[in-house]
C-alpha cells in the first residue's frame with residue numbers, strides 16, 4: 001500500500017488550521033491518520049525522505065503553514081556521561097538546548113542496567129539545576145521487581161514524574177534470546193503496569209517500531225505488544241529512529257487501525273557520523289536507504305561537509321513530517337547540540353532569550 005501524500009496534503013489544506021495536539025494522537029481530526037480513508041490508487045509515491053529536501057528548505061513557510069503557525073513540540077534524548085569530560089560536554093549541550101524549551105528531556109539507561117546510578121544522577125542534576133522536565137529511561141533487564149520498584153520510588157521521591165519504560169535488550173546482547181529475570185518484570189507492559197500501580201502520577205512513555213522490532217514475529221505481534229503497553233497505562237510512544245517517512249506513516253495506519261490512540265512521536269536522529277551511526281541503527285533494526293548512504297558518499301574524511309549534509313538530511317525529514325501534520329518530534333541528540341539546535345531552528349523554534357518581548 002502506498003500513501004499518496006499529495007492527496008493527504010490537499011485534505012489537510014481543506015481542513016483549515018490545525019488544532020494544537022500532542023503528536024499524532026488518534027483524537028486528532030487529521031484526515032491522513034488512516035490511509036484506508038484515502039484513495040491510494042494513484043501509486044505515485046512522493047519521496048518522504050530527503051530527496052527534495054532542499055526544495056523544502058527553500059519554502060519553509062509552506063511546511064510551517066501546515067502547522068498553522070503553531071510551535072511544534074520537541075523533546076531531546078541524552079545518554080548519561082561516563083567521564084568528567086563527557087559530563088562537561090553533556091552540560092554544554094543541555095545548556096545550549098534548554099532555551100528551546102523542550103516538552104521534556106530524557107536520559108537513557110545503559111544496556112543491562114549498567115548506568116543505573118549515572119542515569120539517576122544525571123536526572124537529579126537536571127531537576128536541581130534546570131527548569132527542564134526530565135524523563136528517566138528504565139528497563140526490566142537484570143533486576144528483580146523489588147530492585148526496579150526501588151529505582152522507581154527513588155525517582156518519585158526526587159520529583160521525577162515521567163519514565164520511559166522498556167523491556168530492554170537481551171542480557172546476552174542484541175541477537176541473543178531474551179530471558180526475563182526470574183523475579184523481575186516479565187515484559188515492558190508488566191513494567192508499565194508496575195510503575196503505574198506504585199505511582200499513578202508518573203507518566204509512562206514507551207517504544208514503538210515503524211519497521212517492527214527485530215524480535216517481533218510480524219507487525220501484528222509487534223503492535224499487540226504496543227497495545228498491551230497502552231492498556232497497562234502508557235500514554236505516549238516514541239519511535240525507534242527511521243529515515244524513510246513512508247515507514248512511519250504506514251506504521252501509524254497499522255497502529256490506528258488497532259484502536260491505539262496515543263501519540264506516536266517520531267524519533268529523529270541527525271547522523272553526525274554516518275558510518276558509525278549506520279552500524280548502530282542497523283543493529284537495532286532500522287533500514288538505511290541507499291539514497292541516504294549516497295548523500296554521505298565520499299565524505300569519510302570531511303567532517304565539516306558531513307555535518308552540513310547531516311543537518312540538511314534531518315531538516316528535510318522533519319520538514320516533510322511537519323508538512324504532513326506531524327507536530328511533535330523527539331531528537332536523539334547523541335549529547336551534541338549543534339545539529340539538533342539548527343534543525344529545531346528550521347522548524348521555527350526559537351531560543352527563549354532570542355524571542356522578542358510581546
Ligand SMILES: Cc1cc2nc3c(=O)[nH]c(=O)nc-3n(C[C@H](O)[C@H](O)[C@H](O)COP(=O)(O)OP(=O)(O)OC[C@H]3O[C@@H](n4cnc5c(N)ncnc54)[C@H](O)[C@@H]3O)c2cc1C
Nearest residue numbers: 108109111137166167168169188207213216222225238240
Ligand atoms: C525510544 C526508545 C528508547 C530506548 N531507550 C533505551 C534505553 O534507555 N536503554 C536500553 O537498554 N534500551 C533502550 N531502547 C532499546 C530497547 O530496549 C530495545 O529495542 C529492546 O530490545 C526492546 O525493548 P522494548 O521495551 O522496546 O520492547 P517491547 O516493546 O516490549 O517489545 C518489542 C518487540 O519485541 C517483541 N518481544 C518482546 N519480548 C519478546 C520475547 N521474549 N520473544 C519474542 N519477541 C519479543 C515484542 O512482541 C515486540 O514486538 C530504546 C528503544 C526506543 C525505541
